[in-house]
Amino acid sequence: MLTSENKIMIHEPDFFRECGACKRVIGYPEAIREALQLAMQNDRRVFIMGQGVDDPYGMFGATKDLHREFGRERVFDTPLSEGALTGISVGAALAGMRPVYFHNRPDFLLLAMDQLVNHAAKWSYMFGGAVHVPMVVWACIGRGWGSAAQHSQALQGLFMHIPGLKLLMPSTCHDAKGLMLAAIDDENPVLIIDHRLNFNTTGLVPSGPYTVPIGRGIVRRPGRDVTVVAVSHLVTDAFHAAQDVSSQGIEAEIIDPRTLRPLDEELILASVAKTGRLIIADCGWKTGGVTAEIGALVAEKGFAYLKAPIMRLASPDLPTPAAGNLEEAFYVGRNDIRKAMIEIVR
C-alpha cells in the first residue's frame, strides 16, 4: 500500500489484535487521524494543537487536513514554546476543554517537563481531587537517517517514573486508534509515545469508534517457553523473532503491554508463571528504564517462577550516534530478540 508520501507500507504481522471479523486495512497514520476525527465530531471540547499540525506534513499524516474539516480554531499551529504551551493545555483542560497536544519528537518534551511533571501530574492529587486535567500529549520517537542524539530519544523510562501521568505506547494500527480514543476520553493527563517505525505499517482497523482499555496489555502470540515483553515497534520484531525460532522448537509468548503506566502486571506475571523465562525488549535506554522496571517487577513478584535470569534488551546507555553503521550497532531488533530467545531456553 502507498501513502500520500509515496512510501512503501508494510502490513503488520498477523498477530492477535482484538478486532473481531474486521477486514478493513488502513495505514497507521490514518488510524490515529480517524481517532482524532471521531473524537472531534463527538465532543466539542476536543481540540488539537502543536507545531505543524495543520501543515502539509500533518504530523506524519496523523493530523493531516483535519483543520479543513474542523477549522483552525480547533486544529492549530503553535509557537514553539513547548513549556508554556503545555501549561496552556493544562489551563485549557482545567477550564473545560480537552486538548490534544502533538510533538513530533519526545526530545522536545524535555522543554515541557515542568508543566508535565510539576503541574499536570500533580493537579488532581495536590488539590485533593478538587480539580483534574484531561489532556493528551503525543510525541513520536525518531529513528534512522542520522536522526542522532537529539532527535531520536526514547524517553518512556523518564515518564514511566512519574505518578500522575498515564503513559501509552501503541504498536498496532488498531491500538493506535483505540488508545488515542481512550486517552482523549480519560479525565487525566495521558502521554502517548509513538514510534516512527510504526508509521510505516498498515493494519486492520474497524471504522467506528472504540477504545482500547488503558492498563490492559495483550498477548500477541501465545507460547510456552519464554515470555517476551516488548514495547512499541519491538512487538513486531519480537513476533517475527518468535516465528523464526518456532522451527527450532522454541515457542515464545509475546506480550504487548500497550500502556506502561498503568502497567498490566497480572498479564506479565501470569505469562512468566507459565513460561518461567523472561526477555524484556525496549527501544529506550537500559539503566533506570522500562526494562529495569519490568525486570524488577518480576524479580519482586514472580521470582519463584523463574528458571533462568531475566534478559533485558535495550539501547546502550549512550546518546544515539548519527552514522548509519553506528546506528545499526546501537539499536536492538529482531536478531537480538531471536538470539536472546535461543540463549534463554538453553
Place this chain on the structure above:
Amino acid sequence: MTYPKKVLHKLLFDMMLIRRVQLAIESRYMDNEMKTPVHLCIGQEAVAAGVCAHLKKNDYISSNHRGHGHYLAKGGNLKALIAELYGRETGCSKGRGGSMHLVDTGAGHYGSSSIVGGGIPIGTGIGMAIKMQRQKRVSTVFFGDGAADEGVLYESINFAVLKKLPVIFILENNQYSVCSHISARQTGNSIFHALPAKMLPSKIVDGNDALAVYDASGKAVERARTGKGPSFIECRTYRIRGHAGCASQDVSGYRTAEEISQWGKRCPITSFQKMLLKKKMITENEIHKTEKKINSRIQDAFDYARQAAPPAPETLSANLFRE
C-alpha cells in the same frame, strides 16, 4: 474620580481580612501545628484586593506560593484555607496541598503553583478555554518579580497577545525573590512595558495604593471581557515580612532595617483608612465593627480547623487520578 462607597468598603474589608488572617497565622505559627511553609503577604494586600474587586465569582485567577491574599480576595473559603494550613481533610485541598497549594473552584480558583512562574501559562490556557467557549469570563494571573525572571512569562505573553486572550497579567513586584534583590536579576523595567499598547497595554502602578491598582485593573478586566485581549500591570509593592515563615524566623542582612521601616510607613491599609476617614466615606466606628466581624470569623475558622480531623492514612493514595 469618584468611587461608590460599596467599592471602597469592599476594598478595605478585603485588605483588612487578608492582613488579619496573615497576622493570625503568624501569631500561631510557632505552635508548630501548622506544619506548612507559609509565605505571608503582609504589606501587599492592595494588589489582590484591588484586582479582585473587578472579578466576578466565575472569573478565574491563577496564583502562586504567596497566595493567601489572592485566594481570600477572590472569595475563597476562609475555614477551608485555615484547615488546609493545619493539614486537615476539610482543608481546601484535603490536606494534600498545604499553604502553597490552595484551591476553591467555586470561587474560580483552580489551584496555585509553588513552582515559580508555573501558574502563568496555566492562567493563559484558562484564558484560551474561555475564548474557545465564547464566554465573557476573564483569567487573571498573579505572579512575582522572581517569576518574571522565567522564560515561560515571555512564551505565555507572546501567546496571549497572538491569540488576543482574555488574560490580565499582574506582576506583583515586591522587589525580592527570597533574599535576592531584583537588581541582581533584571536590568530595569520589565520588557513587556515596551510592547505597543494596542498589543499589550501595560502600566506600572503603586501596588500599595488600592485605588491605583483598582483603576488600572478595571481597564484591563474591561478590555479582556470585551474580547480585546490581554493587559499587563506591574504593581510595585513590598514584602514586609521575610520570605517564608513568621517574623521571628526572618533573617536579616540582605536588606536594611531602614528600607523595611520606610515601606512600613506606606502600609496600604493604614493609608486607605485615613483617606476614607478624611473623605467621610467611613467612620471610626464602622472600621471598628468591621474589625470585630473579621476577628470573629478568623477565630471561628481557627477553632474549626484545629478540631477538624486530619486525612485518614488509608486515603493516602486517593485522587492521584480522576476516575
